[in-house]
C-alpha cells in the first residue's frame with residue numbers, strides 16, 4: 001500500500017489541469033480566466049461572466065446578445081416537468097427539490113445527446129444555465145403553494161429570476177406593470193458573479209468525478225447540487241443566518257466564540273474559515289461593502305448585519321482565529337443581502353446553486369473537451385481485517 005499517497009480531503013492533490021479559475025489563497029486573489037474578481041464584480045453583468053467562464057473570453061456586444069437570447073430561450077421548462085413538483089410535500093427543503101428536479105432533466109434530455117459533439121455539449125451547458133433559475137423559483141413557489149411563473153424573454157437573467165419568485169401574476173397572465181427593484185437586480189447580479197466559480201471545490205469536483213464516468217450531464221449537475229448542500233460548503237449561507245438569529249444580540253458573542261473554540265463542542269462559527277484562503281476571502285470583502293449599499297438602497301436596517309460586523313470584529317481579535325487563519329468567507333455576509341431581497345433563508349443555498357451552475361458547466365465542458373480525461377477513481381488505505389475464512393451462521 002506504500003505506493004498510495006494518503007491525502008484525506010485532498011488538501012495537497014491537484015485532480016485536474018484547468019484554465020478557468022485561479023486562486024492564491026495566501027494573497028486573497030481570485031481570477032476568472034485571468035480577470036480579478038473585483039473588476040468583474042464592478043463592471044460585469046452575470047451573463048458576461050457566465051460567457052467568460054464557458055468560452056474563456058469576455059463577449060463582444062453581439063456575442064453577449066446572442067448568448068443572452070439563447071439562455072433565455074432555454075429557460076422554459078417542459079410542461080410535464082411541473083408534475084414532478086407535485087410529488088414533493090410543501091415543506092420539502094428547496095435544495096431537496098432542486099437535486100431531484102435537475103436530476104430529472106436527464107430523463108428529458110438523453111436520446112439526442114452526443115457527448116462527442118462540442119455543439120451538443122455547448123447546448124447542454126446553456127440549457128442548464130437557462131433552466132436553473134426557473135427550477136429554483138419553482139421550488140420556492142411550490143413551497144408557498146403559489147402557481148409557477150413563466151420566464152419572460154424580455155427580462156434579464158436576474159430580473160427573470162426575481163419575477164418568477166415574486167410576481168403575483170399567474171402563469172397565464174403577465175402583469176406588465178410588475179415592478180422589479182433595480183437595486184435587488186444589481187445586488188443579485190453581484191452575488192451571482194461572486195459565486196459563479198471557485199476552481200475544484202467539493203461540488204465542482206463532484207461534477208467532474210461523476211462526469212468522468214460519461215454519465216448524463218444533468219445527473220452530474222444534480223450530484224454537484226447534492227455536494228453543495230452541506231453546511232461545510234454552500235449550505236453555510238443558510239447556517240450563518242440561523243447562527244446569527246440564534247446569537248441574537250452582541251452581548252452573546254463571547255459565549256458563541258467560546259463554543260467555536262471548544263474542541264468538545266461541535267459548533268463552528270459558520271461563514272468563517274476556508275480551505276484555500278488563509279488571509280482573507282476577496283469575495284467576503286466585496287459582499288461586506290455591498291451589504292451597506294443594499295441595506296441603504298432597499299431602505300432596510302437589519303440588526304443581523306450589525307451583529308455580523310461585531311462578530312467578525314470580535315473573532316478577528318481572538319488568538320484562536322488569528323492562529324488558525326480563520327476569516328469570514330463568501331457565505332458570511334451573503335445571507336444578509338439575500339434576506340434584504342426577501343429571499344427566504346432556506347432558498348439561500350439554491351441561490352448559490354444558480355450562480356455556481358455557470359462554473360459547473362464550464363468545468364464539465366473543459367473536461368469533456370479533453371478526450372484523455374481518465375475516469376476519476378481514487379484508491380484507499382485499507383484498515384480492515386486481513387484475509388480470513390468464512391464461518392457458517394450456526395457457528396458464529
Ligand code: CMC
Pocket residue numbers: 009201231232233234235236260261267268269270271272273274275276324326329330331
Ligand atoms: N469555527 C471554529 N473553528 C474552525 C472553523 C470555524 N468556522 N473552521 C475551521 N476551524 C478550525 C478547525 O476546528 C481546525 O482546528 P484544529 O486544527 O484545532 O483541529 C482548524 O480550524 C482547521 O479546520 P479544518 O476543518 O481542518 O479546515 P478545512 O480546510 O478542512 O475546512 C471549512 C474548511 C470551510 C470546511 C471550515 O473552515 C468550516 O467548517 N467553516 C465553517 C463552514 C463554512 O463557513 N463553510 C463555507 C466555506 S466557503 C464557501 C463554500 O465553499 O461553499
